[in-house]
Amino acid sequence: SQELEQSPQSLIVQEGKNLTINCTSSKTLYGLYWYKQKYGEGLIFLMMLQKGGEEKSHEKITAKLDEKKQQSSLHITASQPSHAGIYLCGADPKAGTASKLTFGTGTRLQVTL
């Protein structure tokens, strides 16, 4: 079965600093989803990447997919307190299915003033 490892597990950054979260898969990545979660709440969709080399941005968040390395990264520029939360990556196990996702254990981000 596919496993996703996220690094770092937790991160504390000062407001205004940049940061990167990585998600590495044990198997080929066919579709990679990034979600954000506040404690005790549901998952908020951020971005989905499908093709190797694909890069997407939304506001100050950029995600990239490196198919060869079976890895995705999430980069936040000029972090703000509103970016605090748990970031989760989820992967599609098969090409062309969108059936179920396997998730990493999450990266906990704190942004200090």
Add this chain to the structure above:
Amino acid sequence: DTGVSQNPRHKITKRGQNVTFRCDPISEHNRLYWYRQTLGQGPEFLTYFQNEAQLEKSRLLSDRFSAERPKGSFSTLEIQRTEQGDSAMYLCASSLPRAGNTIYFGEGSWLTVV
């Protein structure tokens, strides 16, 4: 309707009791998923439906768990004879069936078994 709706949001129950959670997906989405999440972990897949057909069940879904989607719209997840290990957040999600479609999650239903 702007999102996936789950209720109740919180449920505290005594061990041995049955509980049921309801999920209303985004209206045009014919795929519906159930996940379970415990503290400090990512969500774990339980089962999913396409319309009313249950297409896959995880081995995590013991015989005490049953999920239904009778008319292909809302879904229920029932847990019989609850155990303390069932305490978790149960998340519902929905999507269109094609690869590349966004999977949207609800706010989750917290279960505490005492």
